[in-house]
Structures are given as C-alpha cells and as structure tokens.
Amino acid sequence: MAAKFVLEPPKKGDPIEVRQDLTLDVPDRPIVPFIEGDGTGPDIWRASQAVFDAAVRKAYGGKREIAWYEVFAGEKANKVYGEALWLPDETVEAIRRYVVAIKGPLTTPIGGGFRSINVTLRQVLDLYACVRPVRYFQGVPSPMKRPELLDVMIFRENVEDVYAGIEWAAGSPEANRVIALCKELGKTIRAESGIGIKPMSAFGSKRLIRRGILYALEHGKASVTLVHKGNIMKYTEGAFRGWGYELARDEFADRVISEDDVYKHHGGKVPAGKVLIKDRIADSIFQQLLLRPDEYSVLCTPNLNGDYLSDACAAQVGGLGIAPGGNIGDRAAVFEATHGTAPKYAGLDKVNPGSVMLSGALMLEHLGWSEASALITRGMERAIQAKTVTYDFARQMEGAREVKCSGFGSAVIEQMV
Helix, strand or coil: CCCCCCCCCCCCCECCEECCCCCEECCCCEEEEEECCCCCHHHHHHHHHHHHHHHHHHHHCCCCCCEEEECCCCHHHHHHHCCCCCCCHHHHHHHHHHCEEEECCCCCCCCCCCCCHHHHHHHHCCCCEEEEEEECCCCCCCCCCCHHHCEEEEEEECCCHHHHCEEECCCCHHHHHHHHHHHHCCCCCCCCCCEEECCCCHHHHHHHHHHHHHHHHHCCCCEEEEEECCCCCCCCHHHHHHHHHHHHHHHCCCCEEEHHHHHHHCCCCCCCCCEEEEEEEHHHHHHHHHHCHHHCCEEEECHHHHHHHHHHHHHHCCCHHHCEEEEECCCCEEEEECCCCCHHHCCCCCCCCHHHHHHHHHHHHHHCCHHHHHHHHHHHHHHHHCCEECHHHHCCCCCCEECCHHHHHHHHHHCCC
16 A cells, blocks of 8 residues: 655755765754654653754754654554554655654564564664664663673664574474475474574675774774674574674774784784774673673674673663664664653653663764764763652662653753753
C-alpha cells in the first residue's frame, strides 16, 4: 500500500545533503525528522526538544536553528493513520530524504507480533554502525568503586550477525532439511533442534571497523579493540577479528599498530602518534571492563556482542537512563533512546530524559555543531552535580532534589555554560 502523506515538512527549513565523499552539507536551519516514541516517549521528547533548542540558540545566537519535522512510528502511527501501520513508508522516506533523525523508545513485542521497528529502520536504511558512547557523570549513583575510569565508544555492527539471522522452528520441514544437509557435510545436529544462521561478511565487518578506527584517529583515542568469540566461531566472529586486522594493515598502516607489533618491535610501548589495535574474546572483555576499564577507549563488535556489552557498560556508570545511541550509515543516521518505553510511567512526567538528551548531543556532534553538543553535556553534568535529578537517581543520592522529567530539562538548560 502506498504511504499516505500525513504531515508536510516545515517550509522554513532546508534538507541536509550528503556530499560525494559522504560528509554532510548542513544548512543553518536543517529539517530534522523526529519520532517522539511510545510510553514515556512524549514526556521525554518534550523535555529533550526544549534542551536541544536552548543549546543551539545559546551556542549560535539565533544564527542556527533546527526545523523539527514530526514523523510517525509505533503506537502513534496507528492512531494517526487509523490502521495497524507501525512503520509507515513515508516515515522511512522522510528519514532517507532529510538524512538525520532522532527518536524516542518504540514498542516491540517479545516472542511474537510485528518485527522490531528499530531493527527494521536500521536494515532498510542500512544504518550499519550502532554507536554508543558510555562515560560517567560525576555524582550519578553507580555500583562501581571508580566508575569514572570507564569512558568508551562502542561501534556495534548493526545489520548483520543475529540482526540478519535466519531461523527455522524445531521440527519444521526447513529445519529438518538443514539438519540432513549438515549430516551430509559431516556435522551432527540433534534432531528436533531449532536452526539459526547468522551471516557476517568482510564488507559489513570492515566498514564498521573502519568507522571505529577513524573515530579513534579523529578524537585522539589510544586504542581500538576488536571484540569477538573467534575461539569458538572461527569463520564468523573469528573472521571479524581477522578482517579488522587486515583493514588496519591495508588502510591505516602508517597510523595504527597492532598489539603484537608493539611487543615484538617496541618493547611493549606504543610509538607516539599511533593508535593501538588489539582484540579481546567477548567473555574476557566483560571482566576487563570491570577490572581495567581505563585500558579501553574504542570497541568494535559484531551485533550481539555489542548489544550485551553496551548495556553492561551503561550499568557501570548509572544505567540506560543516561545511555545515548546513534545508528549511522553512509547516507542516513537515526539517534535514539537506548531504553524501553516504560508504559507504566507514561504521561506522568516522571522518568529520566537523559538518554534522549545525550543522543541529541551525539546527533549535534554528527552535524558538526559541536558547540551546542558540548552545552548539553555540560548542562547535564552540572545539573547532576547539583543533585537536581529525576526519581531514579534521587532515591539513590543523599540530599538530592527530585524533579520531574520536564524539571530536569529545565535544570539542564539553566546549567548550560
């Protein structure tokens, strides 16, 4: 069914364009689509949009402004379109046309029903890099003794591995055919097994790792770590590791050095001006990030490993309430809250909007508006240090002043300096 055009884009605004070299040409008044989200999404979005607009206004004195363009997905799309249409075609086309978008949390059923809207957006727009910065804000309650030592940028492959997984139910004709084929190839699979296939390619792995290495070089990071389970799955996750080292050698040999070369030729000391590239097995990196977090700065991971790892890292510094995320491809990007919809708090103006706010800061940095991005981060830092926080932090902080979701947004704006 052809998409219905529900809402015209703002007339006073211009589209972002992607140049031939894949950099962005950002006008002073870019049109940016947004999806407010389900559950607590509307509360979070209202608070966050006010913060974004205030940061841009303060940073550029009115010379720049975002022209917000609401598009629809999730439960609100059903209401607007009057039918079960969770991700309208025009929403996808709007994001494709205007290049950069931001969204709140969206409903996804577990075990059945429609497919995840988040996953669908990533795949149809080829948003192959899930980018999640994880760092500590002074004063946030944390289970760690020294949470400030963790400061990582996670690049998680976003369209292959289990996100491109192919499955057949146990006992189905298809599963039985795969089991029979494997038997012909000398591999035994127990009868009545469910079957899953996870594809991982050199192309998909390398473009993700390339982004991670470029980020480390551009931001002066010390190392890039390839996270994998290659000791067991040698031709998928082990290949991810191998392709990463191959890419580093072929494209970045003058700026990147492997851990092996550091110990073989440089006495264990990384030469000045070089970024260290190393790898760690997936289960090991969880321990490493707890015991020696300051030894890691950029992590590149396949899809499933990165999902676990980013949430675990977020838990070390205060939880998903302040964990931003971006889904970035060569021609589009969608920034988002990394937490769920929390429907029991919907409409109560209660929950922490930090995840969307920091995702907006990440979006502004992606646009090249780093001054506005920094204002949001500083405003949040100072609001938390002043102990002006939402209930999730207030209940764990002695002497805190609990505020509503909108109140936290106001506090962030007041603290922008």
